[in-house]
Amino acid sequence: MASNGWRGEGAANVRTQLHRALGLREAIGIGVGGTIGGGIFVLVGGAAGLAGPAALLAFGLAFLASLLIALPYAELACRYPEAGGGYAFARSVLGRRWGFLMGWVFWGAYLFVSGYVTLGFGGYLHALTGIPVPAGALGLIAACAAVNVAGVRLSGQVQFAVITLAVAGLVGFGAIGLPHVDADNFKPFMPTGPAGILSATLLTFLAFGGFDMVAAAGEEVENPQRNLPLAILLTLAIVLGIYLLVAFVALGTMDWQGLGASGAPLRDAADRFLGPAGSAVVAIIAVLTTAATANAVLVVTSRISFAMARDDLLPGRLARINAATGAPTVAILVSAALMALVALAGSVHISTSIGGFLYVLHFIPPLVVLMKLRRRGGNATGFRMPLARLLLPLAFAMSLALLLSSGAIGIAGGAAWLAVGLLADRVRR
Template identity: 30%
Template sequence: MKADIFRKMPVENLMSHNQEGKGLKKVLGAFELTMLGIGAIIGTGIFVLTGVAAADYAGPALVLSFIISGLACAFAALCYAELSAMIPISGSAYTFGYVGLGEIWGWIIGWDLILEYCVAVAAVSIGWSGYMVNILNIVGIHLPTAIIAAPGSGGIINLPAILILALIAGLLLLGAKESAKLNNILVAIKIAVVLLFIILGFSHVEPANWHPFMPYGWSGVFSGAAIVFFAYIGFDAVSTAAEEVKNPQKDLPKGIIGSLIICTVLYIVVSAILTGMVPYLEFKDNAAPVAYALAKVGISWGSALVSVGAICGITSVVLVMMYGSTRLFYALSRDGLLPKGFSQVSKTRGTPNKSIVLVFIATALVAGFLPIGKVAELTNMGTLAAFVIVSLSVILLRKSRPDLNRPFKVPFVPVVPMLAVVFCLFLILQLPTFTKVAFLIWIAIGFVVYAFYGYKHSSLNGTKAEKVD
């Protein structure tokens, strides 16, 4: 058994799934992929997280925190670009880990990503609920607490969170093309709102507010980088769409790297303007720093502006993260590590309907009845662990399978992938102890599931797998 758990999925096996007429329908191009990436990356992070990180961790040096997190993501993004162009198959880091490191590592990261995506979807839908309830309150519609909060938060059920999840699940059932069209519209609106804030805020920047620039020292900058890393989570969701891309070899690297560059630039500019408009300490315990900054300088309609941007931003994050999680279940199921039923594809829409329904039920139960609290921090931990696996896979596959066609190549291997590993491990160390312990418990449960189901039902049983190097 020891050797079997490290067996590697041959790339040729995976590519056979990607033939026309088999698997998922190919409907996406470079533009849709870039918009998917921006849709997943820019959400509450830019509207909420910036103020908290500035007040509690980095001060005006939040700009440096975003640059450090952006660098960590850039190294990882290059690795994702190489692997997704080489292996344009659903599953993201799970698939890359299966091919590069072996079945048990692929399963661990796949199990880890299940938690990451589902918790992120549930947490973001609760955020959507909060913004929507706030907007309804402004227009005079007051919903009873019983239907807008989970039992642990004074209510019975968070109905708005479940409703947005149901709407997104319904859209995903219609098909990837329809989902991408809505995402394009939502992303266009929220980018317009962010650019408008930059234009409005630029003329109200007071350089004096940037002093002291680094009030909490470098430790604050690094802690801030670990916190704002949450704002970058999502570009890996682009690689989950690999199997539905018309020209994956060219378009996947463009979508992954392009979306990360655009979002990094926007984050840096917004954080610089925000801390320049208002002294950073005023953002302490402020859940709407962008709206607060606009109101502070006399732009009273800023709150409404930000609410529109936030609703569109959060909706697109729910859409892309739920989309990514359904494709992950599809890939795990197709490889036999989860029940095969979840890899069944609709003949008319080309969508994994059972995976979509499963993700909806799981996320609706969490969002509707549980207060997320610290569990949301697991999203950071899961993503960082995935980045480490992907980066190591690039190095190992360069040695074990130099024959494979690589339309996009990471420069300076193994230096760049190792830098990604070092950056990500460093950021993991900055996370709270609770997060690390909870992550280990989830992984332990994953080992049990693999031992009693995945190992026995793996599609590699009785077939030729690549041996461990």
């Protein structure tokens, strides 16, 4: 394999091992921060517009799908606590070619998903300050790049502080709003029928995306056999409780059509029972939380490209690590630039459709990996998925259903990204 052209001059002399600098708290911060921001502050409106009050069912279905996939992910993260998450799993077991495709899909998924996060941040910032949405999105990406270049420990500490504030604000929103819920807002409960619920489930599945970010940073997590599965499963548990509370209050205090059409859905819902001052506080929390999500997205995209470059599957300069900070600086800056291009496209619908398709697709190879490992036998180190013979087929079935629900735009855009990756792989070889 002709790989020298991809490594870059002097790449072989650069240290490419990341520091284990993230404890359980910081790992949960990356997982919860990567999940809550876009999901509850941006996608809750889109899910309401697709399914009406039955968006609550979509959140429940998405949680079940996420749990089915999180269990094998937790086992694999213990077996392969390396940078890149699912990419590392596929490359180690299925080989370099499948590893490249898995990494390419994984990278693309989060690059496209970043669009709804950064534009959601821009929408809430615009509601507060009047700053244009694209300018706010680009400013956020630049700030996240600066924090990540400074080092992963600082990034993890900032992440945990912001998410602690955001979780407190969301719980407060739910607790204060519960007495104001109007049962009439839930009638009719399924205005768009089962098809609307299925479409909303893909969006809400994206809202649970984040547990895999923990695995992607697995090489930087301390005591990975204990902390990785705990961080993955605790991320889902924390997020489920917050989502159900906040979505119930939002749907119960505002009609579903208005919620679906809003660019800042939770701010508009808060205005109904907290007034202008309260809605401004919610918007501030939304700005902070979507910023934390964007930071987590940049962590995972840069670590995927770093891991692929270290394995000679992408240009070697992406595997360079700053000796002073321990951060993969080039990978961070390249991923930030690509996130900026997605934000400049300016379409939440397109980014969620393509990102959703790729995001679901990237879970299928790890499921294949675990099936193969289980057939080989042997004892796994650390966490072991229960009832694998029953739950793995269910995870496959749920993944295929979600792929179909991504629609023509998602399938076409995802196929185009795959085609670019296949061409790049052919050039590399």
